[in-house]
Amino acid sequence: MAFWKPGTVAPGTSVDREAEKESSENIVTFVNLSSNLSIQQQRKRLPIFKSRDQVLYLVEKYQTTIIVGQTGCGKTTQIPQYLNEAGWTAGDRVIACTQPRRVAATTVAGRVASEMNVKLGEEVGYSIRFDECYDPNLTRIKYMTDGMLFRETFLDPLLSQYSVIMIDEAHERSLYTDILLGILKKIQKKRPELRIIISSATLDAEVFYDFYNTNSTNDSSKDNVSIISLEGRTFPVDIHYLEEPCQDYVESAIQTVFDIHVKEPPGDIIIFLTGRDEIDNTVGEISQRATTLPRSAMKIMPLPIYAGLSSEQQMEIFEPTPFNTRKVVVATNIAEASITIEGIVYIIDCGFVKLRAFSPKTGMESLTVVPVSKASAQQRAGRAGRVMPGKAYRLYTEESFYRLRDSSIPEIQRSNLAQVVLHLKALGIDNVLRFDFMTPPPAELMIRALELLYSLRALDDYGRLTMPLGMQLAEFPVDPMLGKILLDSYQFQCAEEMLTIAAMLSNVFVNSSTSSAEFEDEKRKFSVEEGDHITLLNVFNAFITRGKKSARWCHQHCLNFRALSRALSIRQQLKKYLERFDVPIESCGNDTVKIRKCLSSGYFANAAKMQPNGSFRTIRDNVELHIHPSSVLFTRNAPWVIFHEVVETTKAFMRELTIIDPAWLTELAPHFYEIKKTTLPAH
DNA sequence: GAGCACTGC
Numbered sequence: 001m002a003f004w005k006p007g008t009v010a011p012g013t014s015v016d017r018e019a020e021k022e023s024s025e026n027i028v029t030f031v032n033l034s035s036n037l038s039i040q041q042q043r044k045r046l047p048i049f050k051s052r053d054q055v056l057y058l059v060e061k062y063q064t065t066i067i068v069g070q071t072g073c074g075k076t077t078q079i080p081q082y083l084n085e086a087g088w089t090a091g092d093r094v095i096a097c098t099q100p101r102r103v104a105a106t107t108v109a110g111r112v113a114s115e116m117n118v119k120l121g122e123e124v125g126y127s128i129r130f131d132e133c134y135d136p137n138l139t140r141i142k143y144m145t146d147g148m149l150f151r152e153t154f155l156d157p158l159l160s161q162y163s164v165i166m167i168d169e170a171h172e173r174s175l176y177t178d179i180l181l182g183i184l185k186k187i188q189k190k191r192p193e194l195r196i197i198i199s200s201a202t203l204d205a206e207v208f209y210d211f212y213n214t215n216s217t218n219d220s221s222k223d224n225v226s227i228i229s230l231e232g233r234t235f236p237v238d239i240h241y242l243e244e245p246c247q248d249y250v251e252s253a254i255q256t257v258f259d260i261h262v263k264e265p266p267g268d269i270i271i272f273l274t275g276r277d278e279i280d281n282t283v284g285e286i287s288q289r290a291t292t293l294p295r296s297a298m299k300i301m302p303l304p305i306y307a308g309l310s311s312e313q314q315m316e317i318f319e320p321t322p323f324n325t326r327k328v329v330v331a332t333n334i335a336e337a338s339i340t341i342e343g344i345v346y347i348i349d350c351g352f353v354k355l356r357a358f359s360p361k362t363g364m365e366s367l368t369v370v371p372v373s374k375a376s377a378q379q380r381a382g383r384a385g386r387v388m389p390g391k392a393y394r395l396y397t398e399e400s401f402y403r404l405r406d407s408s409i410p411e412i413q414r415s416n417l418a419q420v421v422l423h424l425k426a427l428g429i430d431n432v433l434r435f436d437f438m439t440p441p442p443a444e445l446m447i448r449a450l451e452l453l454y455s456l457r458a459l460d461d462y463g464r465l466t467m468p469l470g471m472q473l474a475e476f477p478v479d480p481m482l483g484k485i486l487l488d489s490y491q492f493q494c495a496e497e498m499l500t501i502a503a504m505l506s507n508v509f510v511n512s513s514t515s516s517a518e519f520e521d522e523k524r525k526f527s528v529e530e531g532d533h534i535t536l537l538n539v540f541n542a543f544i545t546r547g548k549k550s551a552r553w554c555h556q557h558c559l560n561f562r563a564l565s566r567a568l569s570i571r572q573q574l575k576k577y578l579e580r581f582d583v584p585i586e587s588c589g590n591d592t593v594k595i596r597k598c599l600s601s602g603y604f605a606n607a608a609k610m611q612p613n614g615s616f617r618t619i620r621d622n623v624e625l626h627i628h629p630s631s632v633l634f635t636r637n638a639p640w641v642i643f644h645e646v647v648e649t650t651k652a653f654m655r656e657l658t659i660i661d662p663a664w665l666t667e668l669a670p671h672f673y674e675i676k677k678t679t680l681p682a683h
Numbered sequence: 684g685a686g687c688a689c690t691g692c
Contacts, residue, residue, distance in 0.1 A: 101690065129692055147692045176691065333688050354688040367687060477692040629685040
């Protein structure tokens, strides 16, 4: 875990070390020179090349190999090529390499194709949702999102075409990474020849080791798992801690920016904060205080970055820094792994992150600020050492760093598991409570998911998947409640409307980039008194008809073009599933009763009744809820509603609501509301 | 009368 301090021996070849001592201009020359080398020569220069034979030996000898290496060591691009060269793709076999993010899968595939001098989509391909670029007969190395490889287990439960499966960035412990880790262990029992490579950036490799090691004797020479550590190519980062804890990390971050600006040599800064509010305030405050700098001083340019910004706003941070100016990027966790900004030399880490958790007791999600893990703090610091040695300022004491968790709680232990349970059942894993997870989720989470699936009639009294409903819900790439309204739409002749609503709900960033009065005016043009679902339907329909799917129209109406285009793709994909399930694609026109009844047939469990004081209580658990101010129903009178989700921030807020008639609940879900009938008004 | 980190099928 130790960071390399300047003046000590650092990792990497002596050639690399010589280069980094030069100024940044010299590094540019260095890179240009290497681009003149042949591709094969460049590959041999990567630090990982020295470990090539050892990696191949370990993969040959052990069923599972754990590779620990920092980002930038070349493992993602090189290891699949080494395996290909060593014959692991002979006999039409394929090497898979999974990534938690879409962009990583496509860009890495492109780079490897050019290194191998082949056309992307032939020997080297990729597979991500809405974009497949590989040839089943030709492709030998396939980069894919972990979610896509998981999907493939539905078609071929043993993933029999793959000789080696490399799970990259496993330390991030994404939901699908964790499910795959469990399923691969199961597959390996039936296919002992399958090789698994787990690649991780942190040193918590023992967890992976113990999980895959099936050697029950004390003789460790019989282990079927091996570990190898690779050296990275990043530069040393000097870590600074506060001597005393700070009261206000935003204020402390701003002060640190100006300290660096005045005392340190040129180089851009990144600040990690937790959310939009903090970021916007910090950017404003830095601009304001920058006006008090002496006229002769270097200029300072603060820029925000978070997912809710439009792509144009996001692109600004990648512009080259103007002359005599220091760029200060103020970021959420988006810059920890998803976005890489070149030229960062200083990082300021507030030590916190906003994390989503799901409560099995109430079925609510909460979004709360929690301390980061040591692994996250290390990852953040590493963002400073990409082009030259950097400095990291942690806005907490060294002692509190050592009290942090080693790594974040894996997603699978804090998520709504309804979809996961459904998927495992579809793979024939009946006793999901005993499935071999690397870190099992709490039993309450699993039980909550089983209850919901039972109430949706996706599971029978014995907990088995129902046919065809349960199986179809498992195949659908949406939440089971959304899947239910799609499959039930034939009863209300409204599949067209449900497809749109489902696509829009799977994609919440439609309007989050602006929050001005102007936007409020725009929103009113689309809103209807029945609630948010039909409002979303109107927005999408206007985008298609009046807006002609154009970015310009979206801009004029304060809508997020990226989000609407994505909704369009999701809708097309969901439509293909409905067609395959023989659900007639009909429209109910403007019959909002049909639409709202159909919504209730999937969301009956999420029903709430207004209280005399204006708040709401759920029917199921009697939990107090509030309408989120972004809802079109916020200022309206809504005695009974169903809602898409609850997010707990300052209060428990329902998001995306629709007004319903309570009689529909007993009509559509008598099995769920039978015993509570007395609480409903007589009709 | 609040304000939602980030992914993914």
